[in-house]
Amino acid sequence: MAKGKSLGKTTSGMQPNMAAMLCYLFGFVTGLIFYLTEKENKFVRFHAMQSIIVFGFLCVLQVMLSFIPIFGWGLLPLISLASLVVWIVLMIKAYQGEKIKLPIAGDMAEKNT
Numbered sequence: 001m002a003k004g005k006s007l008g009k010t011t012s013g014m015q016p017n018m019a020a021m022l023c024y025l026f027g028f029v030t031g032l033i034f035y036l037t038e039k040e041n042k043f044v045r046f047h048a049m050q051s052i053i054v055f056g057f058l059c060v061l062q063v064m065l066s067f068i069p070i071f072g073w074g075l076l077p078l079i080s081l082a083s084l085v086v087w088i089v090l091m092i093k094a095y096q097g098e099k100i101k102l103p104i105a106g107d108m109a110e111k112n113t
Contacts, residue, residue, distance in 0.1 A: 007097055010041045020047040020094035024087060027055035042113050047094050049109035054090075054102060058083045 007016035014022075020043055023034045031051025038044045062079055065072035086102075093100040101110065 007043045008041050010044055011037060011039050016041050016043050017095050017097045019044045020097075021091050023047040023051045024055075024091045024094060027087070028052045028059065031055065043097075043099065045113040046099060046109050047090075049112050050102065050105055051090070053105040053108055054086065055083075057105070058086075 007020075010016050010019050012019060019034060019038065019041070023031045023044065024047070028051060031048045033048075034044060035048035035052060038048060058079065062076060062083075065076050065079065090100065090102075101107070
């Protein structure tokens with residue numbers, strides 16, 4: 001979605017860009033909350049579903065890696081850093097009213113909105 005375009009109304013009455021940003025605030029938890037409560041706005045629903053997919057996957061990956069001695073434990077800091085960077089970028093882009101579509105997760109999110 002191009003910057004400056006109208007993003008429509010949301011069920012909550014919140015600005016769509018703010019609601020989309022909040023979808024990422026606490027990872028898949030806020031994504032799930034917004035996905036279940038937002039019925040009108042496709043932009044917010046897309047970001048909510050993308051949050052559920054991306055941060056749900058990263059959470060499961062981190063739990064799995066924590067059970068793998070040495071190799072898994074060595075990868076955990078890298079995965080955590082990557083998660084932080086993705087989280088910040090997604091929040092900024094959502095607040096700017098942009099629909100940044102991550103590979104795989106973005107396609108899945110688009111199909112489920």
